[in-house]
Amino acid sequence: MNVTSVSPLEALSRVLTDDMDRVNALIRTRMMSENAPRIPEVTAHLIEAGGKRIRPMLTLAAARLCGYEGEDHVKLAATVEFIHTATLLHDDVVDESGQRRGRPTANLLWDNKSSVLVGDYLFARAFQLMVEPGNLRALSILSNAAAVIAEGEVLQLTAAQNIATTEDTYMTVIRGKTAALFSAATQVGPVITGAPEEQVQAMFDYGDALGICFQIVDDYLDYGGAGTAIGKNLGDDFRERKLTLPVIRAIAAADASERAFWERTIARGQQDEGDLESAMALMEKHGALASTRQAALDWAARARAALAPLPAHPLKDMLADLSDFVVERVN
Amino acid sequence: MNVTSVSPLEALSRVLTDDMDRVNALIRTRMMSENAPRIPEVTAHLIEAGGKRIRPMLTLAAARLCGYEGEDHVKLAATVEFIHTATLLHDDVVDESGQRRGRPTANLLWDNKSSVLVGDYLFARAFQLMVEPGNLRALSILSNAAAVIAEGEVLQLTAAQNIATTEDTYMTVIRGKTAALFSAATQVGPVITGAPEEQVQAMFDYGDALGICFQIVDDYLDYGGAGTAIGKNLGDDFRERKLTLPVIRAIAAADASERAFWERTIARGQQDEGDLESAMALMEKHGALASTRQAALDWAARARAALAPLPAHPLKDMLADLSDFVVERVN
Numbered sequence: 250m251n252v253t254s255v256s257p258l259e260a261l262s263r264v265l266t267d268d269m270d271r272v273n274a275l276i277r278t279r280m281m282s283e284n285a286p287r288i289p290e291v292t293a294h295l296i297e298a299g300g301k302r303i304r305p306m307l308t309l310a311a312a313r314l315c316g317y318e319g320e321d322h323v324k325l326a327a328t329v330e331f332i333h334t335a336t337l338l339h340d341d342v343v344d345e346s347g348q349r350r351g352r353p354t355a356n357l358l359w360d361n362k363s364s365v366l367v368g369d370y371l372f373a374r375a376f377q378l379m380v381e382p383g384n385l386r387a388l389s390i391l392s393n394a395a396a397v398i399a400e401g402e403v404l405q406l407t408a409a410q411n412i413a414t415t416e417d418t419y420m421t422v423i424r425g426k427t428a429a430l431f432s433a434a435t436q437v438g439p440v441i442t443g444a445p446e447e448q449v450q451a452m453f454d455y456g457d458a459l460g461i462c463f464q465i466v467d468d469y470l471d472y473g474g475a476g477t478a479i480g481k482n483l484g485d486d487f488r489e490r491k492l493t494l495p496v497i498r499a500i501a502a503a504d505a506s507e508r509a510f511w512e513r514t515i516a517r518g519q520q521d522e523g524d525l526e527s528a529m530a531l532m533e534k535h536g537a538l539a540s541t542r543q544a545a546l547d548w549a550a551r552a553r554a555a556l557a558p559l560p561a562h563p564l565k566d567m568l569a570d571l572s573d574f575v576v577e578r579v580n
Numbered sequence: 581m582n583v584t585s586v587s588p589l590e591a592l593s594r595v596l597t598d599d600m601d602r603v604n605a606l607i608r609t610r611m612m613s614e615n616a617p618r619i620p621e622v623t624a625h626l627i628e629a630g631g632k633r634i635r636p637m638l639t640l641a642a643a644r645l646c647g648y649e650g651e652d653h654v655k656l657a658a659t660v661e662f663i664h665t666a667t668l669l670h671d672d673v674v675d676e677s678g679q680r681r682g683r684p685t686a687n688l689l690w691d692n693k694s695s696v697l698v699g700d701y702l703f704a705r706a707f708q709l710m711v712e713p714g715n716l717r718a719l720s721i722l723s724n725a726a727a728v729i730a731e732g733e734v735l736q737l738t739a740a741q742n743i744a745t746t747e748d749t750y751m752t753v754i755r756g757k758t759a760a761l762f763s764a765a766t767q768v769g770p771v772i773t774g775a776p777e778e779q780v781q782a783m784f785d786y787g788d789a790l791g792i793c794f795q796i797v798d799d800y801l802d803y804g805g806a807g808t809a810i811g812k813n814l815g816d817d818f819r820e821r822k823l824t825l826p827v828i829r830a831i832a833a834a835d836a837s838e839r840a841f842w843e844r845t846i847a848r849g850q851q852d853e854g855d856l857e858s859a860m861a862l863m864e865k866h867g868a869l870a871s872t873r874q875a876a877l878d879w880a881a882r883a884r885a886a887l888a889p890l891p892a893h894p895l896k897d898m899l900a901d902l903s904d905f906v907v908e909r910v911n
Binding site: 285339343398407425 | 697
């Protein structure tokens with residue numbers, strides 16, 4: 250457990266300071282465009298909004314933990330952040346969001362067109378960057394992740410408003426939209442190191458579990474957290490009629506009149522004042538928020554356990570603590 | 581010159597029938613999604629709408645012409661078509677188009693969200709496919725093309741409505757939005773063949789000139805062609821206030837009152853009934869359509885000339901004729 254006064258994220262950030270500085274410098278260089286100044290404007294708005302850079306940090310940590318001594322982890326870490334930033338730009342268009350990381354979204358400040366096209370540019374820049382190290386397995390992992398992410402987003406779109414959505418579908422969605430990039434980010438570390446297959450699998454499992462945990466926490470906080478803490482508004486998922494774990498579990502336990510409530514608010518989208526509060530009361534009644542919190546804790550424990558095959562290393566302890574830290578937001 | 585009764589596109593299509601069948605089969609397999617049926621629905625709408633498949637055909641022809649005997653040209657040809665399809669999906673969102681290839685667009689039949697996310701999925705599938713042959717130079721060419729395409733689209737977006745746009749900017753835009761994928765499509769042929777550098781450069785130059793020619797013809801037809809022939813509506817570019825070559829040349833020759841017309845219709849976007857006809861009359865008056873047509877002919881000639889360093893081959897003649905065929909639409 251983390252016994253120092255800094256968070257595991259802060260501890261990672263301190264140990265990886267030199268590497269992260271190079272990742273940030275590379276991101277700034279590669280987000281430029283000689284011909285289209287709109288591109289760095291839009292990108293900088295998002296990239297410099299104080300995101301936690303947790304994904305590129307995972308790539309750096311996974312590589313260093315496995316003994317990597319080269320330079321390519323910096324490029325792959327920047328790749329991962331570019332893919333993430335591109336998906337955020339497109340997500341905000343798809344969700345019609347107005348706020349991200351506590352600031353107005355790019356689609357609001359510029360327009361949807363800019364968000365779509367600058368997102369495409371960052372995807373392409375990500376692929377250029379990942380090609381440079383010339384590691385075909387890393388290329389395959391990262392391009393597969395990009396496909397799984399997009400598939401998860403489409404599945405989320407078509408599952409929205411469908412109150413018959415199962416927990417299995419929910420897991421497929423969040424593995425796609427969140428865990429796929431986490432597990433790719435961690436897996437490429439041992440891959441470029443040429444580490445034993447057991448370590449490659451361990452880092453994949455860790456990233457997968459951490460990503461799932463991260464998304465469950467996010468979905469919990471949408472009903473259980475303060476708006477400012479997560480930089481988005483309480484109840485956004487409810488308004489967007491997304492079938493997240495707390496909703497799925499509340500619906501599974503619903504009686505006939507409660508079912509009618511979910512039919513009206515989620516399936517038909519007829520939402521009135523006070524409905525969000527009613528939804529939260531139903532979740533409370535059926536323990537849906539508490540059991541969602543428990544699911545996040547379980548995945549955090551799995552993430553920690555997945556690290557077992559990796560060599561003893563200060564970074565290993567920090568990654569283990571990071572999984573607890575991710576769930577701390579729900580305490 | 582083409583002395584048979586079939587078009588060069590048809591001739592290419594016949595010679596490359598077996599290869600194209602495999603490309604089409606691969607496209608159908610790879611556009612599937614186990615989890616999100618919306619993906620093949622949207623993709624099939626566009627992919628099976630009877631596009632000419634000119635880009636994948638260029639990859640196949642370029643490879644075969646240089647003596648390629650392997651299997652990877654099929655994967656790279658499918659990659660090129662996926663990138664093209666992804667950009668069409670996103671273009672229609674950005675342009676708010678309602679018609680494409682004579683049919684309602686995907687954003688109209690489904691929604692913008694589906695078009696954005698399915699486009700992302702196809703981009704990712706394209707990258708997965710291009711990784712499989714494991715040719716790093718081909719990977720670099722295709723990922724660079726993807727970045728140049730997105731950059732060209734952003735530049736087009738920010739140049740729209742700006743009547744000070746120069747022909748240089750126009751060339752950068754169309755090299756990005758169109759020629760970059762043509763030249764990448766042709767260049768990867770000799771690259772996977774391991775052909776001499778002179779042939780690689782020749783195929784790049786051919787694709788670049790053909791793509792530029794193709795886009796100039798498209799921009800000409802938006803003012804000079806019949807709506808049904810190109811599957812979009814006459815004057816779409818005018819309504820979207822795009823600075824294409826005929827407009828740029830008409831503005832360059834405008835007197836004060838004509839300038840006021842362009843200021844109102846393109847810069848401020850105040851368009852009334854009859855304005856499209858007035859715009860076309862001004863283009864006619866200053867010979868802007870005729871000189872645009874001449875520019876297309878010049879680029880077709882450059883494309884033909886670029887093929888000189890390539891070995892004698894029936895495909896070489898067909899590619900040479902193809903450049904004339906592309907301009908035939910403006911006759």
